[in-house]
Amino acid sequence: MVKNLLTILLVSFFATFSLAQETLLKKAPLTNIEPISNERFVPSSNESPKTAxxxxxxxxxxxxxxxxxxxxxxxxxxxxxxxxxxxxxxxxxxxxxxxxxxxxxxxxxxxxxxxxxxxxxxxxxxxxxxxxxxxxxxxxxxxxxxxxxxxxxxxxxxxxxxxxxxxxxxxxxxxxxxxxxxxxxxxxxxxxxxxxxxxxxxxxxxxxxxxxxxxxxxxxxxxxxxxxxxxxxxxxxxxxxxxxxxxxxxxxxxxxxxxxxxxxxxxxxxxxxxxxxxxxxxxxxxxxxxxxxxxxxxxxxxxxxxxxxxxxxxxxxxxxxxxxxxxxxxxxxxxxxxxxxxxxxxxxxxxxxxxxxxxxxxxxxxxxxxxxxxxxxxxxxxxxxxxxxxxxxxxxxxxxxxxxxxxxxxxxxxxxxxxxxxxxxxxxxxxxxxxxxxxxxxxxxxxxxxxxxxxxxxxxxxxxxxxxxxxxxxxxxxxxxxxxxxxxxxxxxxxxxxxxSIGDNSFPVSFELAQNYPNPFNPSTNIKYSIAERSNVTIKVYDMLGSEVATLVNQVQDAGTHNVVFNASNLASGMYVYTINAGNFTATKKMMLLK
The missing domain is CATH 2.130.10.10 (YVTN repeat-like/Quinoprotein amine dehydrogenase)
Structure with missing residues (x-):
């Protein structure tokens, strides 16, 4: 379909027509001027960004x-x-x-x-x-x-x-x-x-x-x-x-x-x-x-x-x-x-x-x-x-x-x-x-x-x-x-x-909170959960002293299997627990942050 060669195109254009310009602000232009750094490049750290x-x-x-x-x-x-x-x-x-x-x-x-x-x-x-x-x-x-x-x-x-x-x-x-x-x-x-x-x-x-x-x-x-x-x-x-x-x-x-x-x-x-x-x-x-x-x-x-x-x-x-x-x-x-x-x-x-x-x-x-x-x-x-x-x-x-x-x-x-x-x-x-x-x-x-x-x-x-x-x-x-x-x-x-999809049913037949994966983790992990009916869902994370450290979910969700990512880059290593509340369903599991 395509040959490896250079072609210079001659293109034709339809005429356009101009009317009197309204008093409106123009869009902001993009720059075409790029300064060149005079500094020798030295990374400010050897780390890669830790993102959720x-x-x-x-x-x-x-x-x-x-x-x-x-x-x-x-x-x-x-x-x-x-x-x-x-x-x-x-x-x-x-x-x-x-x-x-x-x-x-x-x-x-x-x-x-x-x-x-x-x-x-x-x-x-x-x-x-x-x-x-x-x-x-x-x-x-x-x-x-x-x-x-x-x-x-x-x-x-x-x-x-x-x-x-x-x-x-x-x-x-x-x-x-x-x-x-x-x-x-x-x-x-x-x-x-x-x-x-x-x-x-x-x-x-x-x-x-x-x-x-x-x-x-x-x-x-x-x-x-x-x-x-x-x-x-x-x-x-x-x-x-x-x-x-x-x-x-x-x-x-x-x-x-x-x-x-x-x-x-x-x-x-x-x-x-x-x-x-x-x-x-x-x-x-x-x-x-x-x-x-x-x-x-x-x-x-x-x-x-x-x-x-x-x-x-x-x-x-x-x-x-x-x-x-x-x-x-x-x-x-x-x-x-x-x-x-x-x-x-x-x-x-x-x-x-x-x-x-x-x-x-x-x-x-x-x-x-x-x-x-x-x-x-x-x-x-x-x-x-x-x-x-x-x-x-x-x-x-x-x-x-x-x-x-x-x-x-x-x-x-x-x-x-x-x-x-x-x-x-x-x-x-x-x-x-x-x-x-x-x-x-x-x-x-x-x-x-x-x-x-x-x-x-x-x-x-x-x-x-x-x-x-x-x-x-x-x-x-x-x-x-x-x-x-x-x-x-x-x-x-x-x-x-x-x-x-379970059998002929496109939704889970029960509520379930899965074990996070990976576990142990650093710094992010996935938490999968299933809800059998449309419910108000909250998922919270606590440290071992019972203090809440994160709210991952707080919304009404449809029946289905869902996934949420927990990023613990700002937390210390140790054991944490995560809890789901969905309608009358409650479950808790432990996870290990290992830095």
């Missing part, structure tokens, strides 16, 4: 800048082949320069990782890449690694400024097969997310010349189709701008693209809203944008604008994402603000029918505050913010939302941890939050989430797993970070739902 979820070091980049945008998708999982991969900028110990792109892949759900044999550019085009995205394209629905393709896209520097658009492809995820740069005009901008359906590999790009959005697709990587649909023209966004939320396809190969933009419709104060556009013909034509009027939905009516997580500057900084369920109905996630009460919320807008919207609050109050340490000196370099992202399972009936925020329970700590919540399609509400990192002395202020969950079956139980990513200065376990030093990419595979 088991984040594994995948590879090392020259600095923290590559993944530091919440509009890209560097981490991708393919539910058909079971392969997960991540693209990143290189380190000069193995790369020609930091603008050279490499990728790592795993065939065992992220337990072990292999670096690609060549870079994406593979020595045939310049290496001035920034903010890369990737997808795994599997048009033949193959489980053979040699038959799947890694698809890459990125903004390319032209004359030390954004302007070019790079793309590449790898057959079999071992070596680069082809890479090219689409040169301006127009001047492409800094966000180029990648997505696929069974027929095409696709990417989109915002532009510097105007506020339009451009769509690209290919099925052979020799011919690249490019267009600006009429509904994606600059005037549709008030000639002011858009913030991309990525793209996804459904089971019928329909394509969906989400954005936050200064649409001509103004619903809330500030003039920016979230919406999506759909294509039913592989991207040849696109619908107008469907925009939820959240002021007309009861649970969100009190909020008056989108949540601008970076206050006090002359720009707007928003975060959002898109997915689609089993019925081809769209789910959008973003943040809202009620300026009258200084209250923020992370919300899910979901269609109950095409163009008919409802909403659920995912997190609010202390879970979504304005005191987080989204600093320019930290791994997210002040550009990623809460990084609100959503993932779905392959059947489109179970979802996970991830974001990063300063501690909701420790007002004196604005260091960020990574949180998730889950919801099955028919659930009335989102679950309580799970902290994936629990690192009081670190600041994980940037993260990414693969848009698909993995689903495995073993011993009569079916488990859904998410793939979460963050990056941090190599060897550093403190919150004093030098983001121009070598930086490690970490990825965790986290169980988010376990359902057991």
């Amino acid at each position: 979820a088991n984040y594994i070091a995948v590879d090392t980049m020259q600095n923290s800048f590559g993944p530091s945008s919440n509009t890209i998708n560097p981490l991708y999982y393919d539910p058909i082949s079971g392969v997960v991969a991540v693209v990143h900028r290189g380190r000069t110990t193995y790369a020609v320069g930091s603008g050279e792109l490499w990728w790592n892949w795993s065939t065992d759900y992220g337990s072990t990782w292999t670096r690609s044999e060549t870079s994406v550019q593979n020595g045939v085009i310049p290496i001035l890449a920034r903010y890369p995205s990737m997808a795994i394209w599997n048009p033949n629905a193959s489980t053979n690694l040699s038959e799947i393709l890694g698809v890459f896209s990125w903004p390319e520097l032209v004359g030390n400024a954004f302007g070019g658009l790079g793309w590449g492809v790898s057959e079999g995820l071992l070596q680069s097969s082809l890479a090219s740069i689409i040169q301006p005009p127009p001047l492409y901008s800094s966000n180029v997310p990648t997505f696929v359906n069974a027929n095409y590999a696709c990417w989109t790009s915002d532009n510097q010349d105007d506020a339009s959005l451009k769509f690209f697709r290919t099925n052979d990587f020799l011919n690249i189709d490019s267009l600006t649909p009429p509904t994606w023209s600059s005037s549709r966004f008030g000639d002011n701008g858009n913030i991309q939320c990525g793209g996804i396809s459904d089971e019928n190969n329909n394509l969906y693209v989400g954005i936050i933009a200064s649409f001509t419709e103004e619903i809330g104060a500030g003039g920016w809203e979230i919406g999506y556009s759909k294509s039913t013909d592989d991207g040849a034509t696109w619908s107008d944008w469907s925009i939820p009027d959240w002021r007309q939905i009861s649970v969100t009516a009190d909020y008056d604008r989108l949540w601008d997580w970076k206050l006090g500057d002359a720009f707007v900084s928003y975060s959002g994402d898109i997915t689609v369920d089993a019925s081809g109905l769209v789910h959008l996630v973003t943040g809202l603000t009620d300026t009258n009460t200084s209250r923020n919320a992370i919300v899910e807008f979901f269609e109950t029918a095409p163009g008919v919207w409802d909403a659920k609050i995912i997190a609010d109050g202390n879970e979504v505050h304005d005191l987080s340490n989204y600093s320019t000196n930290d791994p997210g370099i002040g550009q990623t913010g809460p990084s609100i992202m959503i993932a779905r399972n392959a059947t489109g009936d179970f979802f996970t939302v991830q974001w990063t925020i300063g501690s909701p329970t420790s007002p004196n700590s604005n260091n960020c941890d990574i949180y998730i919540k889950t919801r099955a399609l028919n659930d009335a509400a989102w679950s309580s939050a799970t902290n994936l990192t629990q690192t009081d002395n670190m600041n994980e202020d940037g993260c990414h989430l693969a848009q698909y969950l993995a689903t495995t079956t073993s011993g009569g139980s079916t488990t859904d797993w998410l793939f979460s990513m963050y990056w941090y200065e190599a060897g550093n376990t403190t919150d004093s970070v030098n983001n121009v030093n070598p930086t490690v990419v970490y990825v965790a595979t986290v169980p988010v739902r376990v359902v057991s």
Whole structure:
């Protein structure tokens, strides 16, 4: 399908139209200036971060800048082949320069990782890449690694400024097969997310010349189709701008693209809203944008604008994402603000029918505050913010939302941890939050989430797993970070739902608390439990003096088998007990922390 050669593409563009610009704030620009450290790199410690979820070091980049945008998708999982991969900028110990792109892949759900044999550019085009995205394209629905393709896209520097658009492809995820740069005009901008359906590999790009959005697709990587649909023209966004939320396809190969933009419709104060556009013909034509009027939905009516997580500057900084369920109905996630009460919320807008919207609050109050340490000196370099992202399972009936925020329970700590919540399609509400990192002395202020969950079956139980990513200065376990030093990419595979099937019954026939595993443990362990009916569940951990040291679960849960991770990195070695209360069921077991 793909030949190992360099092609320079000549692309045609549809005309766009401009109207008078409204008085609206522009989106915050991404930096293309990267300081070089004059210090010899010395890790601040020899420790690896101790996180609640088991984040594994995948590879090392020259600095923290590559993944530091919440509009890209560097981490991708393919539910058909079971392969997960991540693209990143290189380190000069193995790369020609930091603008050279490499990728790592795993065939065992992220337990072990292999670096690609060549870079994406593979020595045939310049290496001035920034903010890369990737997808795994599997048009033949193959489980053979040699038959799947890694698809890459990125903004390319032209004359030390954004302007070019790079793309590449790898057959079999071992070596680069082809890479090219689409040169301006127009001047492409800094966000180029990648997505696929069974027929095409696709990417989109915002532009510097105007506020339009451009769509690209290919099925052979020799011919690249490019267009600006009429509904994606600059005037549709008030000639002011858009913030991309990525793209996804459904089971019928329909394509969906989400954005936050200064649409001509103004619903809330500030003039920016979230919406999506759909294509039913592989991207040849696109619908107008469907925009939820959240002021007309009861649970969100009190909020008056989108949540601008970076206050006090002359720009707007928003975060959002898109997915689609089993019925081809769209789910959008973003943040809202009620300026009258200084209250923020992370919300899910979901269609109950095409163009008919409802909403659920995912997190609010202390879970979504304005005191987080989204600093320019930290791994997210002040550009990623809460990084609100959503993932779905392959059947489109179970979802996970991830974001990063300063501690909701420790007002004196604005260091960020990574949180998730889950919801099955028919659930009335989102679950309580799970902290994936629990690192009081670190600041994980940037993260990414693969848009698909993995689903495995073993011993009569079916488990859904998410793939979460963050990056941090190599060897550093403190919150004093030098983001121009070598930086490690970490990825965790986290169980988010376990359902057991016993005979013809899809739920457990009794309540049960299992022995934690591993045991002894250091610092994290899994606690599995089963409930026979919908119950109010609490699981608490006590030391041998009877003092409570942690509350792991405190919520109503459906019948099924569940799993919770206990992280004891801040506790001393010794014996602990954990207790479950679910309805009338109570059980207690012991576990050993051995450091």
